[in-house]
Amino acid sequence: MTQIIDFPFISLDGRINDRDGKIDFHNPDDEILSFVNERHAAFSNHIYDDSTYEIMKWWENPSGPESKLEVIQKYTRIWNKTHKTVISKQLSGLDPDQYTVLPELTADALSELKQKASSDILIGGSDLTIAALNFGLLNRIDLMTVPVILGGGDSFFEKIPRTELNLLETRSFKKGWIFSSYEIK
Secondary structure, three states: OOOEEEOOEEEOOOEOOOOOOOOOOOOOOHHHHHHHHHHHOOEEEEEEEHHHHHHHHHHHOOOOHHHHOHHHHHHHHHHHHOEEEEEOOOOOOOOOOOEEEEOOOOHHHHHHHHHHOOOEEEEEOHHHHHHHHHHOOOOEEEEEEEOOOOOOOOEOOOOOOOOOEEEEEEEEOOOOOEEEEEEEO
16 A cells, blocks of 8 residues: 655754754765665655755756765666656646646645555655645654754754654664654554
8 A cells, every 4th residue: 555654854853954944964874875765766756845846856967076976876766767746836847757746735636646656655845744644644754863953943843743653663874863664643
């Protein structure tokens, strides 16, 4: 059965960015990137809000010295073969073979995406996560915790309603990062 899964990277104090809105606090090494590649290869669709899409579109055509690394090239291939659904009232003109643009995320639209998906769906953006939770359609949160305290920025958990979870899996990495997978009860 297809699942809808959020996979946020957060600081130890639960932030998705710092006080300046930057996400440069998470700088994964090859071990972490290989793990993320393995996980993301299982998704048939990614659902993004505008701001998450703006960050992720770099993968359409990565540039810079890091783009030459094999682990980066592998994720680029994974990302480009995965269909993306972007929730946006402003975006248009995206390649329909790669993207679907919806003006809002509704329970019906999310249910339809779930029914049509060939495998699990990644959802990104805290507002979309909250919506999926409220619709009763979010199945799992795969949380990557980065060992840094930001002391400010946007909280991943601040607007999320009380949600009971079952721990499915944990994994620690040499760099001190912790992966935790939770099933929504």
